[in-house]
Amino acid sequence: MRLIFLAGAALFTIGLIYLLNGSQVLPAPLGKLLSPQHGVWQNAEAVDESFDGDISIRGLKGNTDVYIDERLVPHVFAEQEDDLYFVQGYLHAKFRLWQMEFQTHAAAGRLSEILGEGPDSRILQYDRSMRRLGMVYAAERSMEEMEKSPASKAQYEAYSNGVNAYIDQMTEAELPLEYKLLGYYPEKWTPFKTALFLKYMSYDLAGREDDLEFSNARDNFSKADFESIFNILSDSLKPVVPNTIENPYPVKPVVDLAPPANADSLYYSFRNDSLTASDPFKPARENGSNNWAVAGSKTKSGRPILANDPHLGLNLPSLWFEMQLTTPEFSAYGASFPGSPNVIIGFNEHIAFGFTNAGRDVKDYYEIQFQDQGNNAYLYNGEWKPSTKRVEIIRIKGQSLLRDTVVYTHFGPVMYDHTFKASEREVRNLAVRWKAHDSSNDGLAFYGLNHAKNYEEYLAAIRNLGCPGQNCIFASRSGDIGIWQQGEFPAKWRRQGDFIMPGTDSSYMWKAMIPQSENPHMVNPPRGYVSSANQLSTDSSYPYYTGNVFPVYRGYIINRMLDSASHITPEDMMKMQCDNYNVKAEFAREILLRTNTNVLDETARKYFETFRSWDLRNEIGSMGATVFELWWQQLQQLIWNDEFTLAGVPLPWPSEYALVESLKNDSAYKFTDDINTPAKESLEDMLALSLKKASDSLSRLEREGRGQWEKAKDTRITHLLKVIDPLSRLHVRVGGGKGIINATNRDNGPSWRMVVHMTDGIEAYGIYPGGQSGNPGSRYYDNFIDDWAGGKYYELWMMKKEENKDKRIRWTMRFRAA
Numbered sequence: 014m015r016l017i018f019l020a021g022a023a024l025f026t027i028g029l030i031y032l033l034n035g036s037q038v039l040p041a042p043l044g045k046l047l048s049p050q051h052g053v054w055q056n057a058e059a060v061d062e063s064f065d066g067d068i069s070i071r072g073l074k075g076n077t078d079v080y081i082d083e084r085l086v087p088h089v090f091a092e093q094e095d096d097l098y099f100v101q102g103y104l105h106a107k108f109r110l111w112q113m114e115f116q117t118h119a120a121a122g123r124l125s126e127i128l129g130e131g132p133d134s135r136i137l138q139y140d141r142s143m144r145r146l147g148m149v150y151a152a153e154r155s156m157e158e159m160e161k162s163p164a165s166k167a168q169y170e171a172y173s174n175g176v177n178a179y180i181d182q183m184t185e186a187e188l189p190l191e192y193k194l195l196g197y198y199p200e201k202w203t204p205f206k207t208a209l210f211l212k213y214m215s216y217d218l219a220g221r222e223d224d225l226e227f228s229n230a231r232d233n234f235s236k237a238d239f240e241s242i243f244n245i246l247s248d249s250l251k252p253v254v255p256n257t258i259e260n261p262y263p264v265k266p267v268v269d270l271a272p273p274a275n276a277d278s279l280y281y282s283f284r285n286d287s288l289t290a291s292d293p294f295k296p297a298r299e300n301g302s303n304n305w306a307v308a309g310s311k312t313k314s315g316r317p318i319l320a321n322d323p324h325l326g327l328n329l330p331s332l333w334f335e336m337q338l339t340t341p342e343f344s345a346y347g348a349s350f351p352g353s354p355n356v357i358i359g360f361n362e363h364i365a366f367g368f369t370n371a372g373r374d375v376k377d378y379y380e381i382q383f384q385d386q387g388n389n390a391y392l393y394n395g396e397w398k399p400s401t402k403r404v405e406i407i408r409i410k411g412q413s414l415l416r417d418t419v420v421y422t423h424f425g426p427v428m429y430d431h432t433f434k435a436s437e438r439e440v441r442n443l444a445v446r447w448k449a450h451d452s453s454n455d456g457l458a459f460y461g462l463n464h465a466k467n468y469e470e471y472l473a474a475i476r477n478l479g480c481p482g483q484n485c486i487f488a489s490r491s492g493d494i495g496i497w498q499q500g501e502f503p504a505k506w507r508r509q510g511d512f513i514m515p516g517t518d519s520s521y522m523w524k525a526m527i528p529q530s531e532n533p534h535m536v537n538p539p540r541g542y543v544s545s546a547n548q549l550s551t552d553s554s555y556p557y558y559t560g561n562v563f564p565v566y567r568g569y570i571i572n573r574m575l576d577s578a579s580h581i582t583p584e585d586m587m588k589m590q591c592d593n594y595n596v597k598a599e600f601a602r603e604i605l606l607r608t609n610t611n612v613l614d615e616t617a618r619k620y621f622e623t624f625r626s627w628d629l630r631n632e633i634g635s636m637g638a639t640v641f642e643l644w645w646q647q648l649q650q651l652i653w654n655d656e657f658t659l660a661g662v663p664l665p666w667p668s669e670y671a672l673v674e675s676l677k678n679d680s681a682y683k684f685t686d687d688i689n690t691p692a693k694e695s696l697e698d699m700l701a702l703s704l705k706k707a708s709d710s711l712s713r714l715e716r717e718g719r720g721q722w723e724k725a726k727d728t729r730i731t732h733l734l735k736v737i738d739p740l741s742r743l744h745v746r747v748g749g750g751k752g753i754i755n756a757t758n759r760d761n762g763p764s765w766r767m768v769v770h771m772t773d774g775i776e777a778y779g780i781y782p783g784g785q786s787g788n789p790g791s792r793y794y795d796n797f798i799d800d801w802a803g804g805k806y807y808e809l810w811m812m813k814k815e816e817n818k819d820k821r822i823r824w825t826m827r828f829r830a831a
Contacts, residue, residue: 055186056193056790064824070178073099073830080817081824085785085793088337088812095171097340098354100828102175102202105334109351109787110180111189112330114199115733116352117206120148120213122407127197129410137409142294144405145419145433147426148216151450152208158452159208165457169204172354176202190789191734210352211456215449217325219481221296222376223562225435226665228512229287233660236281242653242684246553247565247670248677249600251572253484253498253550254533263531266556270506273520280512280521287662288436299761300325302369303567303590303754304486305544305575306494308537313580317488317771320586321358321367322763324756327730329741329795331783333357333765337812338463345463346811348765348781355459358765360777362811363466364489365769369545371482371498374505374560375448377523379424379516383442388420388430391442394518398423424516425450444516446523448501453479468493468536475499476529484545490771495536496543498550502527505558527557542575544568546754565670566752570596586768587778591755591804593631593748597673598641602629604676605644608700617701617708620644631722631755632748638722642750643710647703648672655688669752723748729760730782730798732789740789745782747802766806777809 064081075092077100082088087104091097105113118124122143130137159165180199192198231239256262272280302323309315325332333348338356347359358367383400384390390397401421406414420427424444429435435443454477461474467489475485475497482500487493503510503523514521533550535543548568550559573596574589606625610618620640627637649672657664675682676696685696714720719727723746732740749755749762756762762782770776782801786793800807810821817825 056190056788058786058788058791060792062791064826066826068826068828069831070103070828071831072174072178073828075830077828078817079104079826079828080812080822081826082810082821083823084335084797084807086335086337086810087826088339088810090339090814092341094340094342095167096828097338098168098171099175099178101336101338101349101354102172103179103828104175104336105349105351106176106179106202108785109330109334110176110183110199111191112733112787113176113202113210113352114206115191116213117209119143120152120209120216122148122405125407125409127195127410130412137407137415139294140407141405141417141433142292142428144407144417145426145428146216146220146445147419147421147447147450148209148212149405150403150421150426151215151447152205152212154450154452155208155212155454156205158454159204159456162454162457164460165454166204168354168460169207169456172207173202173204189787207353207456210350212449214350215455215481217296217300217481218370218483219373219375219449220447221298221300222374222510223665224376224378224511224513225288225291226663227561229660229662230664231281231512232283232285232287233662233664234656238683241675242667242671243561243665244668244671244674245561246549247668248674249565249569249670250549250552251565251569252533252552253496253545253548253568254535256552256554257538259539260535262533262551262555264556266504267528267531268504268524270504270556270558272506272509275520279515281508286439287660288441289438289662290435291663297326297761298562299751299756299758300370301372301547301564301567301756303544303546303571303756304367304369304484304496305542305571306365306486306488306496307575307578307581307586308494308541309492311541311575311579311581313582314770314772316490317492317494318581318583318586319360319365319367319486319488319494319769319771320590320767321369321486322590322766323358323368324762325764327728327760327762327764327782329730329732329783329789330787331764331781333781333783334785335779335781335809337810339812339814343464344811346777346809347767348779351787353456353459355456355463357459358767360769360775360811361463361465362775363491364462364471364487365771365775365777366462366465366471367486367767368483369486370547371484371500371550372547372560372563373482373498373500373502373550374510375480375482375500375502377446377510378428378443378513379422379446379521380513381422381424381427381442381444381516386431388427388442391422392517393423422516424522441513443513448480448503451479451501453477453501455479467491468495471495472497484550486543486545488769488771490773490775492771493537494543495534496545497534498532498545499529500532502532502557502559507558508561509558511561531557540576544571544575546571562665562668564668564752566597567754567756570594570754583768583770583776583778587766587804587806589754590763590766590768591749593750593753593755595629595631595638595641595750595753597669597752598627598629598638600673600677601641601645604673604696605641605648605700607697608704609697612701613704614708616712617704620708620711621704630748631750631753633721633723633746635722635748636720638748638750639714639720639725640707640711642722642725643707644704645672647707648699651687651699651703651706652682652684656684659688722750726750726757727759728757728762728802730795731760742795742798745798745802763801766801767809768806769809775811777811778806779809780806
């Protein structure tokens with residue numbers, strides 16, 4: 014069956030492989046693709062495929078045994094630590110090589126090498142944007158820091174040697190399918206590629222900002238209207254760390270947080286110079302996560318329980334690879350990143366650890382004034398400073414090289430200039446200051462967590478995490494729970510970095526980093542739990558500005574559920590991770606029920622009744638969830654689109670809570686009036702009109718058999734090349750959605766669900782929407798997806814070496830020094 018599947022996939026993708034929503038590239042020659050000896054047929058894995066092996070490799074120092082269970086999860090037992098990371102690299106390459114390299118090509122701005130420039134030069138423009146952002150430069154800075162740490166240097170080199178050991182012994186027949194389809198071969202792995210991958214995660218989690226769009230909004234709204242639409246603090250906010258007597262915020266900031274004296278005229282004021290373009294390659298705003306840890310005082314067993322589900326892109330091959338890493342000194346289990354050593358989210362014999370994205374603003378733009386068209390010098394503090402230039406050589410499949418000169422300033426690389434414009438109206442020279450450019454050894458945090466035995470060692474480990482900032486959660490067998498918002502965060506004054514800042518002097522630069530001890534944190538709080546869901550970490554009494562766009566609803570409902578919970582079990586936590594209650598709909602319900610049904614036609618009245626009787630849960634089969642989502646979307650469009658369209662430039666869309674809270678607080682909200690009509694519309698007018706408009710879409714969905722929520726949402730887990738449908742899983746039946754604990758959207762959601770009960774033997778459960786193998790011809794490619802969609806979990810077996818005869822072991826790989 015796999016053979017037929019692969020043959021069909023190959024034939025359908027010849028000449029029609031797309032990337033980034035429509036790029037067309039040429040695959041390998043047809044004869045080579047279908048060669049019986051070397052082509053795609055060789056990627057069809059037998060149902061009874063054996064993964065047993067005795068492997069002799071140069072570079073190993075001792076013996077390493079790998080026991081692979083029935084889910085293809087490797088349990089690695091190494092006598093020496095260097096060998097452990099060598100074998101981890103080998104296994105990552107064996108099961109995920111193409112994914113590893115493709116992601117580092119994306120990070121480095123090298124996709125054009127293998128895919129060509131794409132329609133409308135889309136792939137080439139993406140590559141240029143990554144070069145101009147300074148991704149390679151950032152990885153180089155990390156390499157400098159990494160090489161100062163003997164532990165990091167040793168493990169990255171060992172990991173790379175393991176990847177290359179697999180590449181060296183791999184035959185052409187074993188070449189992953191995607192290499193064959195695209196007609197290229199893997200490069201040797203290096204520690205630099207691992208640094209690039211980690212920077213790609215920084216980009217995914219700390220690379221999004223809307224500074225250009227917010228600058229446009231500032232220029233097109235009054236200050237009062239701007240603050241109303243883009244309000245920073247939500248009424249519904251349950252901060253990650255509340256300001257309490259037991260856990261007070263710092264009172265005195267580390268630096269003077271007053272804005273520059275000329276901020277009112279140069280920064281806050283209307284300037285009438287809006288930009289007519291914006292970055293089309295931003296990471297998804299939905300990249301986030303949930304995590305929480307409950308103390309023994311709230312659990313049935315009296316032991317802590319930790320839960321974590323990172324929300325990232327739903328891709329095949331999956332972002333994660335499950336495994337156990339064991340030496341005589343430690344044993345860690347959990348989700349690893351193919352491309353990097355260590356377990357990233359998981360547990361060892363003493364502690365459990367997890368992460369959610371902090372969402373802090375650590376990427377700002379500065380407008381540079383150059384002395385001439387050559388960008389050879391720029392004005393800074395009254396002097397012309399010489400700029401530094403870096404020539405980025407971009408290789409384009411089937412074309413000549415492109416040399417793109419990127420100018421570096423005191424602030425950072427110049428992302429936009431006359432050769433790469435941010436505005437169609439005029440040239441704006443915008444340099445980007447991004448925390449990910451600074452020297453750091455972020456990977457050392459995971460190494461430390463894998464080895465940590467207690468709270469102090471957890472805290473020492475996470476101090477290495479500079480960017481992306483994360484809410485690092487912790488629980489231990491000794492009974493401690495804690496959370497730190499960890500990262501190197503600039504000490505900012507209010508709204509600093511929300512708009513493009515003047516770059517002609519130092520007054521708008523980041524003045525200092527917040528001391529790590531003043532990052533928001535809680536340890537063993539009296540309430541009995543810690544939690545985060547990407548919401549604002551603190552309230553307005555925290556002295557430092559943290560940014561402007563944060564979700565609130567997942568954090569709100571998680572805290573509400575944990576506040577009332579007691580005698581908690583792991584099963585309760587699993588059920589909670591998969592909960593589909595829509596608290597936004599709860600808050601919006603009273604607003605929508607004010608609709609005057611007398612002005613509705615029969616169809617709209619039917620959908621109104623569907624909403625009124627809905628149980629506020631985005632479950633499979635729910636029509637009410639579909640009605641609410643489409644109705645609310647239409648209401649937002651009607652209320653804001655007239656003003657937003659009038660601006661004629663890209664603007665940021667208001668936060669998820671903005672309209673709910675504006676209408677709850679002011680039924681005569683000024684934006685309910687349509688400025689394009691002579692009449693003055695009321696909220697009741699807009700409610701009825703929005704439902705009528707939504708009814709057209711709802712009726713169409715029902716006619717097409719897609720009215721139920723899971724069909725309307727239509728979750729898909731796509732192959733990394735995006736539209737190769739035969740290599741993807743489409744129409745996944747799963748509930749949830751934005752603002753819901755089970756935050757499963759169309760192509761983003763819980764990428765790894767994990768619950769760890771800190772009992773003596775560690776009781777743990779987890780699952781991710783994919784499979785251990787990156788080979789579409791393997792039955793382990795996507796075999797977890799249906800269970801994941803159904804809210805099921807697998808027991809995570811922290812194997813002991815003496816259990817090597819356990820019936821769960823299906824295969825054994827023995828690595829020995831040559």
